Structure formats: structure tokens, C-alpha cells
Amino acid sequence: MKNIKHRHIAVFTSGGDSPGMNAALYGIVKKAEQSGIRLSGIRKGYEGLIDGDLVPLDAHKLQKMIHRGGTLLKTARSKRFLTLEGRQRALENLQKNDIDALIAIGGDGTFKGLLAFSEICDIPFIGIPGTIDNDISGTDYTLGFDSAVNTAIENIDKIRDTAESHNRIFLIEVMGRDSGYIAIHSGLCTGTDAILIPESGTDFMDLLDKIKNYHSEDAFLIVISEGDEIGAELVASKIKQINKDVDLRITRLGHVQRGGNPSALDRMLGIRLGVAAVDALLQGRENVMAGILNNQLHFTPFEEVVKQHQVTGEFQELLELFGK
Numbered sequence: 001m002k003n004i005k006h007r008h009i010a011v012f013t014s015g016g017d018s019p020g021m022n023a024a025l026y027g028i029v030k031k032a033e034q035s036g037i038r039l040s041g042i043r044k045g046y047e048g049l050i051d052g053d054l055v056p057l058d059a060h061k062l063q064k065m066i067h068r069g070g071t072l073l074k075t076a077r078s079k080r081f082l083t084l085e086g087r088q089r090a091l092e093n094l095q096k097n098d099i100d101a102l103i104a105i106g107g108d109g110t111f112k113g114l115l116a117f118s119e120i121c122d123i124p125f126i127g128i129p130g131t132i133d134n135d136i137s138g139t140d141y142t143l144g145f146d147s148a149v150n151t152a153i154e155n156i157d158k159i160r161d162t163a164e165s166h167n168r169i170f171l172i173e174v175m176g177r178d179s180g181y182i183a184i185h186s187g188l189c190t191g192t193d194a195i196l197i198p199e200s201g202t203d204f205m206d207l208l209d210k211i212k213n214y215h216s217e218d219a220f221l222i223v224i225s226e227g228d229e230i231g232a233e234l235v236a237s238k239i240k241q242i243n244k245d246v247d248l249r250i251t252r253l254g255h256v257q258r259g260g261n262p263s264a265l266d267r268m269l270g271i272r273l274g275v276a277a278v279d280a281l282l283q284g285r286e287n288v289m290a291g292i293l294n295n296q297l298h299f300t301p302f303e304e305v306v307k308q309h310q311v312t313g314e315f316q317e318l319l320e321l322f323g324k
């Protein structure tokens, strides 16, 4: 591997925040410090890149923020960066500040942005997968997924207490724009009666059969991913069609899943990927995403990083056994 000397690296967080982003920033700042590289933070993702919103990153401050969700650098979903004009302004800011490498923490939209940017900007980029949805190939887990699942589990356990007290049916919607990973994991870990995810299509027949046999001396919990094409309201109305007397409630867990203290796994993942991103730049890598596959660091070119919708055969079997 080459030994490249960078003078000034910049880092930003982009898209939906996810627990563990601060730990990744801490990993980056420590490794940059050790390597004698100047490091700047860019606030508010691509928006800050366009506006030249640069701040110094303080290792000591980040050390004390490993346990905090959210992102010290703030984040945004930038419409302006989708335009060539926006990207050109971003390039001018990089040149003005002598930035010779960029690290971005975010989801697949963030990596698509980097790919588009690479057409006009030739400094190396490294990506770190940060999204609670766990819907990116090239890594077993994305930063924040484990924490979000733990938050969902904690809340579903609480819902079970009240559901069982009233013998109610609960439809619990969890996050995952196009992906059912949070639903599968949180549903399996809380022993829910059904799990509805976008990848397998909602199978009403199975669900309605189960509901028919449901006796009102028990609770019935259904976890539904927000990405499910039918949606919680329609599922609820179908259930009421077959049994108008059911006592049913819908709970949307929503953005609580994005916040809160990162789990041990997400803190470790953040630190490992943060250090690996700076290392990758020193080794001369460019335009790759750092991930962990089988507990080993793995680098995937941006072109090969795809939004992952598939639910593997093993998980499909688990769904058949426990969640249908």
C-alpha cells in the first residue's frame, strides 16, 4: 500500500442522523491527530459544504460525546447538492480551504452525492455507512442500526404490558424507509405475532387467518415497517373488516428510534470505521466505503455500494417460523 501524506482532511455527516456518528467522528479525529493531519468538520452535511461552513474538531470534546446520539456536526438532506451549481460551489470551498481529502458519514444518498461530486472533484473521498435502516451493501451493519433496534425493542416490550392488560391488538410501526431490517429484528426479539416488511409484500391472508383464530383473552402484536406498501392504517381497516369488535390501536415509534445513546456495538463500529477511514486515505484508497464484513474491515467502491433491499434466505425462514 502507498503511504500518502494528506495535509487537510474534512469530514461531514449527512442524511438522517444515527447513533454512533459522534463515535465515528472521535475515531477520525484521534487518527488524524496521531498522523499529524489537519482535520476540519463541515456542518450540516452537503449544505455546509456548499456554504463553506467549516469548524475545527476538538478531540477532547468528542471524547466526551461518544455516548451521545445525534451528530455534533449536525446534518441535512441537501437539495442544492443535487444541482451542478451546488456541487461547483462546494468544489470552490474545498479549493479555497486547501482540503485534499473528504470523509462522509451517511446513507446511500450520501454516497450517490459523492459519486456525482467525483465527476468534477478529483480529491479522494471515503464513506462511512451511517443510517439506522441497515440498507446498504458492503457492510454487515450500518452505524445506528443496533441502537435503533434496541430502542424499538424497549418500546415494544412496554407496549406488550399494556396490550396484555387490555387484550388488545397493536400495530406498531417502526422506521425503515424501504427496508424491513428494523422490523424483522425488533419483531423477532420481542416475540410479536406478525411482522410486515416491504421486501416480502404484506400477506393479508396469513395475517387474517391468524387474527381469525385470535381470541380476545390475549394481546396480539404486529410490527409493521414504515416502508410496507400497504401501511398501518389500511392493515388496521382490513382487520376491522373481518372482526369489527376487535380492540385495536396503532403506535408509531417514529423518530425516537433515531435518538438516544448509541449501543456498545455502534460505539465500537463508529470508532473502528472512523479510524479505518483515515487509514484508508493514508494508504491511498479513494472513493470507497469502509464497512465491516464478518468482523473484518472491508472497502467497497462507491459504484458497488447499493441500497440493499434483500432479506436473505435465513431471515425469510425466521419470518416464516415466527413472524407470519
Ligand code: F6P
Binding pocket: 015, 016, 017, 077, 131, 132, 133, 175, 176, 177, 226, 258
Ligand atoms: O435515516 C433513515 C430514516 O430514519 C428512515 O428510517 C426514515 O424513513 C427517514 O429517515 C425519515 O427521514 P426524516 O427524518 O427526514 O423524516
